[in-house]
Structures are given as C-alpha cells and as structure tokens.
Amino acid sequence: MPYKQKIFKLILIVFLQTTAFTTVLAKPSPNVDYLELNIDVIKRLMIFSEQEHFAEFASGSKTRHYILNESIRLASLNFVLLYKEKQPTQADLLNTLQETINKIPRDRFDTDEAEQIATNFENIMDIVGLESSNGILNTWMYGEEISNMIEKQRHNTQSK
Numbered sequence: 154m155p156y157k158q159k160i161f162k163l164i165l166i167v168f169l170q171t172t173a174f175t176t177v178l179a180k181p182s183p184n185v186d187y188l189e190l191n192i193d194v195i196k197r198l199m200i201f202s203e204q205e206h207f208a209e210f211a212s213g214s215k216t217r218h219y220i221l222n223e224s225i226r227l228a229s230l231n232f233v234l235l236y237k238e239k240q241p242t243q244a245d246l247l248n249t250l251q252e253t254i255n256k257i258p259r260d261r262f263d264t265d266e267a268e269q270i271a272t273n274f275e276n277i278m279d280i281v282g283l284e285s286s287n288g289i290l291n292t293w294m295y296g297e298e299i300s301n302m303i304e305k306q307r308h309n310t311q312s313k
Contacts, residue, residue: 190240191236191237191240194232194236194280194281194282195233195236197280198229198230198232198233198236198277198280199229199233201229201276201277201280202225202226202229202230202233203226205222206221206222206269206273207221207225207266207269209265209269210266210269221262221266221269221270224256224257224270225270225274225277227253227256228253228254228257228273228274228277229277231249231252231253232246232249232253232277232280232281235249236281241281243283246278246281246283247283247286247287247289250274250277250283250286250289250290251289253274254270254274254289254290254293255293257270257293259293259294267294268294271290271293271294274286274290288304291304
C-alpha cells in the first residue's frame, strides 16, 4: 500500500475519532423531558452503531474495514447527540445527515463501499423516522450535477 494512502487512513481515523469525542464532551447535560421521548431512538442508534456494517469487506484491508465501520459508528453517534440535546425537527435531522455524510470523503471509496455507506445512512434514516434525504445521499454518492438530474427526472415522473 502506498505511503500516502497509509497516512490518509491514519489522519481520517484520528479526525473521525477526535470529532466525535470532542462533540460528546462539549454537549451540556440533557433536559429530561425530551430525553424521555427520545430514549427509544437513542437505544436503537446505539445498537446500530455497534453492529458490523461491512462484513463483505472484512477480507480486504483491516484498516479500510475499520475506517468503514468507524464512519457509520460515528454517524450514528452524531444522531445520538442530536437526540440527547433536543427533540429534533426534520430540518435538524437533515442538517445532521448532511454534516455527517459530508465528513466522509466519497472519492476515497469505490462504488461498492460507497453504496454500502449510503445504505447504512438509509438505515439510520429509518431509525430516526426520516423518510427522505432530500437528495443529500444522491449528492454525496454521485455529485451535485448527477444528483440534480436524478431529482429532475424523479419530479418529472411524479408529475405525469
């Protein structure tokens, strides 16, 4: 493996872990009223965060496999933090989705890995009750230009 790839992986791991831990430490203690409403979602997100999400990639690079799983674990924890802070609106959920997925560099993953990352984000969306990503996942997966074409075609199909 080229030296630059090893350095990138190390930097990505440190960045993802630092981002999650500093965010957790910076949050004030939650208000019990909304926390009681959110406890089921928080539990489901925590269970999801600890699962194996990239078993089909486990035979490859252990570092890459770790990075893939860690990215989903940290994404889940970002939603946990949101639910610990307040009763999130759809806008809050979409904002967290966009901020979280944009921390994952799409160009560093092949198509199969990227599709699995997007599928895991869809699973997170199911847990939090978010029906649509409003194009966020398509934009991350395919880029803004192609995502706009997909959305335009979807809109035209629904209009007929």
